[in-house]
Amino acid sequence: MTRPKHLPEFNEPPLDEVVLGVQFDPIPSYTAVDARAIWDLYRSEFPEIEEQPPLSPSFETFGGSPQHGIQFRFGPMPPATRLWFKTSDGSHLIQFQPDRLLTNWRKHLGLVPYPRYEQIASKFAESFAMLAAHVESARGYALAINQAELTYINVIPVDDFRDSAAWLRAWSAPPVDIEVFNLAFHEVALDEMGRPAGRLYHEVQTVLSVDGRTKALRFALTYRGKPQEASLDSALNFLAQGRETIVRRFADMTTDQAHERWKRNS
Amino acid sequence: MRSGSVQNSAFQQYASTVGATDSNVVALPGSGARAVLPGHSAAEWGDALTSRLNELTSLPKGWDGYAGRPVLFTTARFAAELLERLYDAAVAPPSLVPGSDGTLQIEWHANQYDIEIDVLGPYKVQASRFDHLAGVDEDLDLEADVTPLAQWISDLAADRSALAVVA
């Protein structure tokens, strides 16, 4: 897996976290007892574990209109916990639940350099293959991927939120003393035949560091949708397309001044 | 509006300066204002179908007298996604019928159409429509793009009185 040559590249991007993963048809008859065997697949590299509430199933559908204000909330979801398997240095983790596998990388105190998409995707492919082999062996069941997603979360420190326009093309700050703002929109990504292939979500929020001293803009781009096939290869192709879309969009939405600061070299 | 990144993030140590929102329900400012339309409100659909989806995902094993299982939560969630896209204020809420295998069928029988949308799982939809007046059958296999279904639903509210006279 090599980086496409034509993509914008930054030597010091404000990238803070990358999340990459897939959703698949739920593993049948999965119970909490099975969690230990799953952790054992990754434990040597991810020796720490944490429980989180499960993620709801999510889908990217197209057509009709979702803007009528109708939403169905029903449940509860089947009992299951989302598990975080974490590295000792806190820079990586794997998220698992019976219908999801995700990997997260974060910039940890600047000590671990950004491993680049290719390495993250490659490692994720290994993790998924291990899970798929385990489920096949233990249950005679083949995991069927029904969605893939990639998120780049950038954190851009600012002295003042009024400075946002210096970093984001999409924002032309009015002459107000901004305390907070939240901008979110999404667009449908089309394939080469002009058919809906996925969705690209844009989120910009004003954020504060935990100690309240540092202001920043959190700019997240998420590409999500159904790969053409249920296989890992198809999901990786989808994610690679998502990566290109995200990187180009990031470059388009940020200013030349910002690019200079982040040392854009292509 | 659905969130892109918040749910899956693990490491964000910055606190959003915006109040916490339910990532499944984020509403853009102003989207809560709705025009009051004649017909069937979103609330009517919401109440009827939420209750029904809760019932279907809670069916007891053997509900059909055989080995029937409840509708799978993931399948119900995907069906709900479709219904959110297909809602039309001029159309009554559909019937929801469970399969023995955890699948779910959405159906309307009105305005001389029979529409049956069989949700076999996420992104696995087999839909059919029979037009009683024209005697025409249509079958579709769909995954993520349900545009044709939106037109079918819209046709449920169309004035077909002229066609009915001819028929």
Place this chain on the structure above:
Amino acid sequence: MDFRSSRRPIRIGCGCLTLSAAPYDEALINADDLIIRRIDPVQHIILDQNRNCRRISSKAYKPSSGPDAGMSVDIEALIVAAGVVPQAFVTTPKFTGSVSFAASAIRALGLWVGYEPIPGNPHHGEVWGNPQANKFTSAQNRALTAGAQWYVQIPNVELA
């Protein structure tokens, strides 16, 4: 009754352990044998505004989606041979309505019908699609919907 079908699932000991059958058509099911399909009086019933009635949904006549799965039925002849009243059998332990088809009518659609005893129901059978067991065509589904006859009727509900 002589169960000598070579494709019949094996009964072991008391018959409480059986092996699931691969799809097949059972030669010992005669053409005029009734094949019973249970209908849930709540879950399978829809409002048909075109006909201004409540009726059975076509979903009640669709096969399960698992590999080699079909549409569950009860074989009347097996119930009778066991000395049980069929109408009582198919309304126990949970009341359901039911419809029936002649085996010949099912086969005329190109479908298979065979034995598949399961725990708790030794008279259980399956209707399978052919060539794909878990798939009935729209035409087959509509023909089943149209061809069903009440076996245990649900009040105020039309068949189709």
